[in-house]
Amino acid sequence: MMFAKFHTKSGDKIKYHKRSSVWPGIKFAEPINEPFIGWIIRNCKKIDFWRDTWATSIPLRECIDLPNHLWKLCKTKVSDFINPDGWNFPTDISLALMAMGINISSITCSPNLDNLQIWQPDIHGNFFIKNAFESTRTRLGTAWWWKYTWLQCLHPGLSGFAWILMNKILPTDDLIQRKGIPLVFICNQCGLTGESAHHLFSECNKAKVLWSWATSTFNIAAADENGLKQILDKCTTLSLYLNDLWITMVFSVSRWMWNARNKTRIDETKLTIRDIQNRVLREVENNAKLPKHGMYNTVSELQIAKALFVDCKLGKALVIKRCMWLLPNENEIKLCYDSSALRNLGPSGIRIVYRD
Ligand SMILES: [Zn+2]
Numbered sequence: 001m002m003f004a005k006f007h008t009k010s011g012d013k014i015k016y017h018k019r020s021s022v023w024p025g026i027k028f029a030e031p032i033n034e035p036f037i038g039w040i041i042r043n044c045k046k047i048d049f050w051r052d053t054w055a056t057s058i059p060l061r062e063c064i065d066l067p068n069h070l071w072k073l074c075k076t077k078v079s080d081f082i083n084p085d086g087w088n089f090p091t092d093i094s095l096a097l098m099a100m101g102i103n104i105s106s107i108t109c110s111p112n113l114d115n116l117q118i119w120q121p122d123i124h125g126n127f128f129i130k131n132a133f134e135s136t137r138t139r140l141g142t143a144w145w146w147k148y149t150w151l152q153c154l155h156p157g158l159s160g161f162a163w164i165l166m167n168k169i170l171p172t173d174d175l176i177q178r179k180g181i182p183l184v185f186i187c188n189q190c191g192l193t194g195e196s197a198h199h200l201f202s203e204c205n206k207a208k209v210l211w212s213w214a215t216s217t218f219n220i221a222a223a224d225e226n227g228l229k230q231i232l233d234k235c236t237t238l239s240l241y242l243n244d245l246w247i248t249m250v251f252s253v254s255r256w257m258w259n260a261r262n263k264t265r266i267d268e269t270k271l272t273i274r275d276i277q278n279r280v281l282r283e284v285e286n287n288a289k290l291p292k293h294g295m296y297n298t299v300s301e302l303q304i305a306k307a308l309f310v311d312c313k314l315g316k317a318l319v320i321k322r323c324m325w326l327l328p329n330e331n332e333i334k335l336c337y338d339s340s341a342l343r344n345l346g347p348s349g350i351r352i353v354y355r356d
Pocket residue numbers: 187188189190191192193199200203204205
């Protein structure tokens with residue numbers, strides 16, 4: 001009824017105003033929902049051949065460029081091309097469908113049953129508001145670093161620092177100056193240049209010494225200035241346990257560099273490189289109880305665990321179990337089967353192997 005009220009007889013939207021409280025909402029939702037609505041074709045009585053989505057993901061009308069007055073004459077229903085045996089297309093329509101890449105024989109048609117309109121993203125084809133919202137909502141691109149900052153192996157305190165570090169909101173001098181607050185602009189650790197997050201965590205002499213110590217502890221190549229992601233990904237070839245410990249170490253080194261900077265400024269006490277290393281090692285040792293993963297039983301991994309003063313979490317030893325396949329008895333048939341489908345209503349296949 002709504003469709004009839006707001007569309008002309010040829011199926012176009014009306015061009016004049018009619019009062020309605022729900023129509024603006026429907027008009028807004030229609031183009032968003034259209035690609036997700038499909039038909040299971042049986043007798044095709046109600047399906048508009050040109051304007052409904054039935055054979056492809058878009059209505060056929062959108063594949064063909066015709067003036068508006070000619071479209072008014074196109075009132076064909078899909079049921080017009082069905083006889084009791086199935087599809088019955090004239091040659092020119094068959095050719096047009098073929099040109100559009102539609103293989104009509106792949107669409108099943110049962111002339112004795114009613115059509116079914118379905119919501120494609122739902123596995124049973126049912127329309128639910130929750131499902132429609134999930135399928136059509138816009139998803140923002142997520143940040144790359146959440147996988148690192150919210151790891152189970154990190155203590156929540158360290159996770160919190162990592163979050164601030166990744167969002168680049170640590171109140172370094174350059175950031176405070178950019179907010180319009182003038183202050184003296186110098187790195188407390190080396191006293192050579194102005195302080196910025198990039199200088200403090202990678203360029204400063206103290207940072208370079210700490211990073212080379214961290215990488216040598218893990219027996220990996222020195223950290224170059226390629227950004228935090230490359231540094232965090234340096235241990236992906238090691239076991240999950242040591243990879244977790246490396247990520248803990250990276251955040252812990254950054255955190256203690258920041259703490260050392262604050263101590264110099266606020267308490268006027270200086271943390272030496274040895275002090276920072278000891279605190280990082282203590283933090284890594286405390287965090288080492290959190291990862292659930294195991295490590296490989298190799299010499300290099302055991303050496304790293306020893307250098308970090310953490311417990312070894314040896315993986316389970318290999319257990320070889322004997323199993324065998326018994327032949328089926330006489331008059332018995334073994335049946336192996338599997339199937340898969342691409343999206344709802346998409347191409348699907350099934351394969352069965354019988355063995356006697
Ligand atoms: Zn510096």
